[in-house]
Amino acid sequence: MRRLLILSLIISILGLQSCAGQKINLGKVLDGISKSTQGGGLSNDEVISGLKQALQVGINKGADSASKLNGYFLNPIIKIPFPPEVQKVETALRKVGLGGEVDKFVMALNRGAEEAAKEAKPIFINAILSMNFSDAWAILRGEKNAATMYLKRTTSEQLIAAFSPVVEKALQKTQATRYYTDLANSYNRLPFVQKVNPDLKLYATQKAIDGLFILVENEEAKIRENPWARTTDLLKKVFGSI
Template identity: 35%
Template sequence: MNKKAIISSLVLCSSLSFAFDFNALTKDVVDTLTKDSTKKEQTVTTSSLSQDTVSQGLKEALKVGVDYAVKNLGAENGYLNNSLVKIPLPENLQKVEAIIRKSGGDKIADDLINSMNRAATNAAPKTAEIFMNTIEKMSLEDAKKILAGDEHSATNYFQENTNDALKKMIKPIVIKTMEQNSVSTYYNSFNSYYKEYGKAYVDNSSVMNFAKSFGADKYIPSASDENLEDYVTNKAIDGLFKMIAQKEASIRENPVEQTTSLLKKVFGN
């Protein structure tokens, strides 16, 4: 092989090698862009559909989400056994929960937590009608905003359009359930227990003495007069929103969750 042929062969090999590398690089870039632009792909996918079809698809997804949330949270221990929505002690009592438990107050703390979550569970099934009516009244513009939005868009919509109605529906059920389960008694017992044992534990600790030296002892948690019914009602609603949003996001992202032809048409690739 003469020198010219050798050079030509090297150039050809070099070009082929670059072409292969470039193809591989191009594939990587396309894969990356594909992963990072789910919303753009969804816009392209849905652009050929009528706006009404897209709107109906979103409404169906939200109805599936409501059904999922209500059934799961309305089941026995629906809130209590779900770490995503379990209602903890009110914030001020959380700060002293460890002290109460160390002082032998495990049962009081557990009874209060169980009773709050039971009240929310009893209220959950009653909320379905409010959600469904709100979905039916959703405008085409609302649907487009939610579909184009992030994972919180549906939650934000429900917060704006159902929150007051949900509070009116849920709070009386929470109050009634907590009366039946002596929640106020547990709550008062918790606070009394803290006053008798926990407060003394804190007052005598180096933490309190250190806080006093800076004039910050007023920030040490004390017994609470917080409205427990409002706290449980708000947490119950938050839990419903979270479960609906979780299901709606799952339908958008997971083909397995797209269980009807309409959902497949709107959300499928």
């Protein structure tokens, strides 16, 4: 019975279809898990703890990937480009031979995001550890990115507050602020252009956070597709192979 319940839970998490083409009834699976507690099977607490561990694995991988050298810069999925609202600045500067300076700025901008990403992991982990029974079951019942959506709802404000000063410091450390100031000044000196002065810190902060959520969402998808690959003793018990 226990093995059948575990198999049903895995099928529900993966969102697979039954032979009749209908989605597995997760409500029946949850009822079965609840009943299994009496017979020595998995308890609700074990299932929830297993989910939390699995999500922590995904978060650790996503945050570590973003915060390493070139985590943003060489990842085309999350690389931060020249601010799109002033794309005309990049185009104009490349035309007048300042493409190298533009490239230095983009690299420095991404280096700033990589530095700031180090602050994300404890915020994400705290959100997972604070997850209640209702939140966890909603994630199990939800879409393939339900955990990522939960993190967006519960951590975005904290991430912005934590990232903003770190991004500002990182942009100064990597000289992105100086590069951008020089680029903006060079552009503003060109004839017949409208002067620009966008909020670089706000742009970098939001793009850094967006990139983190993309990586976490990718890791969540892996967890749902192959949960037994995330090996701790508890995960083996909850998501163990049949």
